[in-house]
Amino acid sequence: MNESEGPDGPVAGSDEPRRPPGTDSATPASEEAERRSPSDEGDSQGGSHDEDTDALRRLRSWLKDHAGAVIGWTVSIVLTTILGWYLTPALEVRSDRAVERDQQERAKGKDSLDWEASYNFSPMDGYVYAMPGVLPAKTQKKLIVPTPLDEDYYRDLLKPHGAVQMGHPLDATPASRKMLTRVRVNLTGQQADPVLIKGITAHVLKRHKPLSGTLTVGAGEGEGEVVKVGFDLDAGDRISARKMTDSGHLGNRYLDSKYITLKQGEPIVIDFVAFTANCHCEWQIDVTTRSDGHDEVVTIDDGGRPFHSTGIAHKYRSEFQYVFPSGEVSHFKEIAPKYRE
Incomplete structure (x- = not known):
């Protein structure tokens, strides 16, 4: 019978040799x-x-x-x-x-030019208005009563009575009956092709004797803008625009040495003056253009109505003289009408 020895000794029934301590059977x-x-x-x-x-x-x-x-x-x-x-x-x-x-x-379907036009009087032109008749008593009272200064007050007061505003030309003499009208025109091209402005004329539609009912006279103050283009409304029914000289006289035709071409959307502003001593004229501005091989006449007026200009009449039925303001108020006073040659 085989017997095993301690843990590290031979095992009974086993022929395998002893392995050193620390080794396993793997x-x-x-x-x-x-x-x-x-x-x-x-x-x-x-x-x-x-x-x-x-x-x-x-x-x-x-x-x-x-x-x-x-x-x-x-x-x-x-x-x-x-x-x-x-x-x-x-x-x-x-x-x-x-x-x-x-x-x-x-x-x-559009005109070659879009336009806007308006009267463009300046403070230097004063408060000179001519009307066809005598003002109603109620309006005369408002004219005479001192009123806070307001440039538009007298214009708005007199406009319903057919008032036409006037300015004194630079070359006017004290005895001159020639007066001027200021008009500002904004033109804008509205064709795909450039628009050439070939001619600018004033077309007098009607002529009357200068307005002779009521005259308000008030001298202006300051200096006005020098305008470069003018019409002599007494020169005929169709008058070409002319350049203005520094002395206020009309010179050569405005477009003789100047070409104006406007692209689509391009604007230009032209200030005109129209002179007359002999008539109350109703007139418009005709602008002849050429675009894409076609000529066109664009008519410019006062919102569907003609512009109005008048010279000084020989005598008025009533007159009012502007009294220069004292403080913050101004007014007119009635004066005896006088005869003008």
Whole structure:
């Protein structure tokens, strides 16, 4: 009967030799490596190779099945890029032409010029108004009673009675009956093609004797703007605009040495003066233009009504003299009408 010795001694019935302390029964790594067959490594490498081969075969098969589509996509991208280089400038030109056509369509039916016009008297012209009749007593009272200073007060008071405002020309003498009217005109081109202004004339529609009912006289103050364009309404029924000299005389035709061309939306402001000593004139401004090979006459007036100008009459039925303000109020006083040559 075999007997075992202590923990580290031989075990009964066992023929295995004793192992040194600290070792176990596990197979060492080196022995495991020796037991591994070389063919196992070969199998592992071969599996990876087979997987790569299968992937390549699948890629080739896909390319073979989809070759037409791939070529089509490639050609499409290349052609799109090339055509973009050549067609983009052409498309931009077409876009510009479309804008021009749109502007031309919108301009159809419109005058060559858009305009605004208004009287443009300045403080230097004073309060000189002529009316066709005698003012009602109620209005005369308002004219005489001292009133807080207001440039528009007298104009608004007298306008319902047919008042026509006047200014004194620079070259007027004390005995002169020639007076002026100031008009400011804003012109704006409104055609796709540039608008050439060929001519500017005053067209006198009606002539009457100078207004001789009531006259208010009030000298102006300060200096006015020098106006460069004028009409002599006593020179005929159609009068060309003329340049103004620094002394206030009419010179050469305004457009003889000056060309005015307006693009679409481009503005210009022209201040006119019209002179008369002999009439109460109703008149308008005719502007002749040329655009896109066509001539046109644009009529400018006072909002559908003619402009009014009048010279000084020989005598009025009533007159009022402006009293220069004392403090913050002003007024007129009635004076005896006087005869003017």
